[in-house]
Amino acid sequence: MKNSKLVWLLSLLLVVGLFLAACGGDEDAKDTTTDTDDKDATTEETEVAADEEQVLNLIQTAEIPTMDSALVTDAVGFDLLNNVNEGLYRLNQENVAVPAISDGEPTVSEDGLVYTFTLRDSNWSDGTPVTANDFEFAWKRAMNPDTASEYGPYMMNGVLKNATAISNGEAEYTELGVKALDEKTLEVTLEKPIPYFLSLMSFGTYLPQKEEFVTAQGENYAKNSDAVLYNGPFTLANWDGTGLSWQLLKNEQYWDKENVKLTEINYDVVKENSTAVNLYTNGEKDRTSLTGEYAMQYAADPELLLEADTSTFYFKYNQERLGEKTPLANVNIREAITKAFNKEDLASVVLANGSTAAYSFVPSEFAFDEDGNDFREVNGDMAVFNVDEAKAAWDKGLKELGVTELTLEILGGDTETSKKMDEYLKSQLETNLPGLTITLKEVPFNVRLDLDTNQDYDIQVAGWGPDYQDPFSFLSLWETGGGNNQMSYSNPEYDQLLQDINGSLALDLPARWEAMAKAEKIIVDQDYAVGPIYQRGLMFLVKPYVKGIVAHPFGGDYSYKWAYIEGKTK
Template sequence: MKNIKLMSLLGITLVSSAVLAACGSNTEGSKSGSTTQELNLIETAEIPTMDSVLNTDTVGSTVMNNVMEGLYRLNLKNEPELAMASEEPTISEDGLTYTFKIREDANWSNGDPVTANDFVFSWRRLVDPDTGSQSAYMMEGVVENAAEINKGEMETDQLGVKAIDDKTLEVRLVSKVPYIKDLLSLSMFLPQNEEYVTEKGSKYASNSDNALYNGPFVLTKWDGTGLSWSYEKNDTYWDADTVKLDDINVDVVKETSTAINLYDAGEIDSIKLSGEYVQTKQGDPDLKSEPTSSVFYFKYNQERNGQPTPLANENIRKAISMAFDKEAYAKTVLQNGSLPANGLVPSGLAKGPSTEQEFREENGDLLVYDKEAAQEYMKKGLAELGVDSIKLELLSDDSENAKKSSEYMQGQLMQNLPGLDISIRSVPFNVRIDVNSRQDYDIQMAGWGADFSDPINFLELFETSNSNNKASISIPEYDALLEKVGTTDLNDPEKRWNDMLEAEKILLDQAAIGPIYQRYNAILEKPYVQNIGKHLVGPEYSYKWASIKSN
């Protein structure tokens, strides 16, 4: 039940940059002599799509979060609050049927009212196998018949969602879901206007003029390539009085030195720093450090073009997972406060139901840097494969920081593992999404940020049946545990917790992935920027409450 939001390498998905400029930051408390409510930002990756049921990445998730709205949205405290739903739902005695009332004053940007059928239509599109949504599994195990429909065993009208009337939505769940409100704030659960989508056909969501919006802003000036776009305040939004910003301008900038120059020149209001550039801003009052729930790891593709890869060998995977110095990588390449990761589930995400001990702390370090052990695993793996050496390709984004990261890993792996030859393939972010979906790679540095505060949000990524798997990972005992976590364990929180702990141990014991780091963000932000919502889970940013402090 996790959004397939592929992350730009190093997790730099919004306002990223670096520092080579000699000039200092503008630290004035407001834009001099200005009362203009306009924010200027940068991204390091394009928007792959604005169709909410097809969204696969963090950039798209952030954009949709600001121009669209589901039944709930995350507030500044990172809590789900009522959005398109006018009140908390009525819940049946068995806890499986939720009845929502849609706001009477909720409208689309073309003036049409937002109706219960908008949710029915969108959710059916999501699970329809003809749509081909990689996010369809988010509804599986949550909404009645979603899994069966996505497998082609039922028709879409059998989905457990119904419009009782224009403003009353009924949702039937498969089982109790502790984090249902968090789910309903995510992009794949957004509504869509059936008449508009049908009328537009293949043009729907192809650019900003061919989409409708029901959120705080409308998207403008996006031509479908994603190199630049703007947000404008949506006057038809039900809570428009809360929205202070009139405009947000976004440009894609992949060169970090260019980005920091723009910030220092006062042309950009908030950016992320990375690498050695963070050190040049130490002591700058604009510099902040922010934790995230994002964990990055090597994703090993075990089957490519219908044939097993060397990564189908467990010893080869263990060798690679233990052959690079994570601590040195975090300190010398990232330099933004990020921490080495020795497990999949991040620190700070969730605590046990009885002990209140954090998941990461309780499960400890599961796959650590150990060069000698890595070399032994490599020898075993090569012997089992009957070869003296192997060649593998490392898939990388084409941003400056991504290239530095890949080059570091290439050097570490080839230096520490005799018999391993690593080449680098650098591509634009949207191309990497396509390459991942076609499973046409050997290794990629993938990342995942939580949509809700539960370990299952990470663990479910690598179930055999998960459409996000895209690496031919299949561990029967792991699948069996996660099946219990989502069904019989729901009435026993302690057992559910323990089964998730065990599942992570199994995944890492087989080195199905190779954990690298948990991301922290180093942020430069002008003091006049107020109340950007920065979320540990779900979409990264909300601008609904943001403003520019005037003189």
């Protein structure tokens, strides 16, 4: 669970996929959850609940950028994919990866390199069977350079045989280590033994896709709800590809449909917290997140629930914009900005939703060593708010650039919370760094993703939720030339540490731990490649009749497979 202190060995075995922010997610895109008691609904409770109207009404704060599992990189997309599709494994109510489309555990070769899965009988939403070829096709498509997947290489390199060679242009994507032996048998060959491999099978990038359907759709694939097939608990409906509302409907073709009680989930994108709260209080929505003044206003409300979170939000400093070097290529400018704003006030006054100031990139209460020590304790606080140090670095940077003033743009979201935070950051930076002018560019989430991919920004407020429970899920982002490193950061020492962490040090847990701590210190407190801002906390209102929603600490944020309505006044 999110607040459990898992020992280091267990955290390796429970590695699973994500957010933001994965995965670059919007800062309040993650919605709400019920308390832990609701996660273990009994059969008797769900049978009673089935007599009531099983409709859940939710708010989302960002549009859906894509429903293509090969292309999705954001929290909204991964969350929805987790509820409308299913891979070989799925996270259960205790957040353990268990067989799903896989009919039980696979057989594994003695050298730990070859896994053979037998698929259960299951269908796509069009009534056709899910086959082993659907997995082979989807995974190879994610590694096909023509697909331009960010997560394919990120999740498969170093895991599946030939994935790294494919990414380096040394092998064809068709040589990826996955093969359908027949309709029900899938053979997967690894690059090296991976202790947490089965857990990865629950992550969105490893979902299946039906080749005939994808090919027939062509460029239209996954651009609207009719252009996707579903094999999970729900199907997506009434999404036109750009709209601000959509539905999830119970999937009558789902192999485990008897355990799905909700018949309908209605989503509306609402970016203003005031509007969201009004929709909740008048009964139109069953959950809403709270920030700022609303978090304080409802602090004592009996329907208030708090949720810790493992997402970190930070400044991305783009060192090369559209092919031209930016002032942020200067390490002193990056250091100055990192130290020039008060994170404590931002978290407690501006956000006021349980978020905490971040002085590191890897979050607290996330990863633990074999003695139960939090990874956060190794480096302690870094890049602390310090106006004097910020000004000294600023003056040095300006002198090196040969200028006396700079104008920089902050790219952020268009939600109410984003705008308030960006205004605060602008005020702090301009006040504490004489000669700095900040312009704000506040855009919808999907637009921000495009600008990020094209490196068309100066400073970006970004967020990352882990894809598996290991600090490497955060640290791997900044490898030179990596798919998520759209800011031209490069450090050979850092790259070597990343190679060692999952290479020569993979089985030496204490040494691996130290190497990860050293890597984090380089990006946060030496190169100032990114500037930590806050670790997200969530505060929200949930109607008491909403039961059984399962929150995940990484991967898709929530599962509604076991959710139900009970005790709602009619």
